[in-house]
Amino acid sequence: MPVSADEFREWLEGGSLSASPTALSALTGINRGTLNNQIRRGNVAESTVISVARATGMNVIDALSSFSPYQVIKSRPIEPSRAEILSQVHHADLMAELQFRTSKKHYPRELRKGIALIDFPHEGSVRAWIDAIDPGDIRHQMSQETGMALTYIATQLTENKLNPPLALAASRAGGGSFATGMVVTELISPAEGGWQVRSREDELLEVSDDVLVDTISARIHLLQRRVKQRREAHEYARKMTELLG
């Protein structure tokens, strides 16, 4: 759901910025031809708006919410929910926490001292976010709202990505923060999306045992699928290289 070029021009004028592709290219570093194409076709990518906002020191949430598809962003809290934060913690970090809670003697927390959590997005992190906010039929609701096929959504999730309209639709269906969808899909940075610097570390320390175990259990299920897919890919590749190599 890129924003319209007319709205984009108005927005630039409102900020006393030139709408010329050359000036915008110099400002943002985006290729002039790319900008020219976007403006000429009437569809400006969300990432372009965000680049302009960043280059001019504007708040990216304020910038995005100036455009009709994204005016809803500020209608809900910007900050992520606890479940959303936990969804962006890697399963290895979840399991490390499980070990720390299991035995201070065998797994002292100091072992982890000075080692940061695994960055997100990581493999499966977008799917984990969807699962964390899913009221039961989130994929159907996303498909209905955007008109995109369920198979396309599944493919996007397999590739660990969601385009902005799908991220927006997922947030709407899940009832969570609209900004978090954009953070999880890397459209905006965690800081821009209202995430505290150590929000994941704090959540990991505070999460209850049952939620921690349930989350690990769900992630193990996803991991089983991934390991199975890798095994099948391995067998297929080996077969082909043996037969043709």
Place this chain on the structure above:
Amino acid sequence: MNPLSVVPVSLMLILLGSLTFKRINTPVTGYEHALRGKASSIALSGIFLTLAYVLLLPPVYIPVDSVMPVTNTTDLISKYFALIAVAFLGGHLSVAYASPFARRWTVGAPGAVMLGVVATGLLGTLLATNAPRPSPQLLDYAAQPSVRLNTWLVLAYVAYIVFPLIGPAYRDARKNPLRVGRLASGLIAGGFALSLARAFTYPIELGATGDVTYLFMIVSYISTAFVVIGLALFAYARRSRKTETELGSALSID
């Protein structure tokens, strides 16, 4: 002797010969696997195709043809070698790409009948050609209808074999988990598509005169080179254990 006919054949021979030699002569994993293992048909196909090209070189063609009962029988033998190579390749690829339809089509009863018809047709058209002097690929007599039919029979057989394999090769070019595997299958599919295109556009080729004729032949050389390089990439992937190195643990994020 037109260099446009000799140079491409020589280049193809260098490519085919070197890759076939490499395939069957790599220490540890080469000889045993290539000639006795699961990929033996590929090595045999490479050997037959190399022999087909060797026979087309004038310094080989003319002495061999001098001992043949009928002039230009060497060309017929070269084409038979090429047909056998294509049949081996088609049958093997149909197994590798898991296509029972292609398997039946290439080396099942329909494939055997087609091979028999084309082989007989090649013999018949050679006998019907007025060719008193040795000429590799019968190029000196290319204007004769029997030679045109002779050439088309080879193109048609290759097209017949590759037709059911283009789809499976293209699918593998998209889904093979190894980058080198996708590239290899893409080259094979591209080579097959070129072979098919040349067979279908043969009527246009008949209208070509002079050196333009050689341009059409180059299409076949390029298509063969694509397929051969594609197969060599699979051999490279096996030798360098790409499956193990590229598809490591699904758990690792390093």
